[in-house]
Amino acid sequence: MNTTTATTATLLVRLATAEVATATARREEARTAKAAERATARVAAFRLKLAEARKALRTAERTGKRLTAAARVLTGREGRLAELIETAREARTEATAARRAARTAARRLDRLALRAAVTAARTVEEISHRLGETALTPATETDRTLAADALPTVEEIELHAARHAALDSHAKDLAKAADAEKTWLRTLPVGTYGRVVITRSPGRSILDGTQVALDYAARGLLAPRKSSRQTFKADATAILADLAEVAETADDLGIVLAA
Structure with missing residues (x-):
């Protein structure tokens, strides 16, 4: 195994690991985002209950009936709302961290994918070149050589x-x-x-030998070569x-x- 092939193998292993890590990070991002959304919804819903408790307390104060119970309900709901607000804040913080982790994992995956693609292309080109060398079309003789009796x-x-x-x-x-x-x-x-x-x-266009080798390799063929x-x-x-x-x-x- 030459250096390019070994590098390609190492990068592909790292790429596979990065793909798993990115998928895990995206699932965690989705989970925490839903959890934060649910926590925020619970806070909004409980604010309505708190408003109802405050309204009941004002009614009890006007009528003088069930004042203690209304005050107790309001106090309990205020405490519960504070807990829900804190839970929602923690959920949003966790969701933000998960979102950043997912973006970091995605950027790392993109970098590794680019490096792996370039190195893999070089490896395919080298393999195609090595295999193609076994069946080269001989080059046409272009030098006009002198006969033995005409040598200086x-x-x-x-x-x-x-x-x-x-x-x-x-x-x-x-x-x-x-x-x-x-x-x-x-x-x-x-x-x-x-x-x-x-x-x-602008410079002239040239044939992309690497892409040609990749296209042939994708079809299970060797790119034709000649000396x-x-x-x-x-x-x-x-x-x-x-x-x-x-x-x-x-x-x-x-x-x-x-x-």
């Missing part, structure tokens, strides 16, 4: 190889310098700066090492290669 002398081959190595090294140095200048210029916004015009245009163009390399390290021993400066080396 070894000295001529070494000369061209040495020149190529020196020019290739110089070209790479120039490319690095050009990239550094381009990076600096890319910090400028679009506009005209003297005789320099900075523009930005790229053969990699060519002319290794002139030994020649350059010998020339470096003879030449004392870079100019001397240029003279030797140009001879």
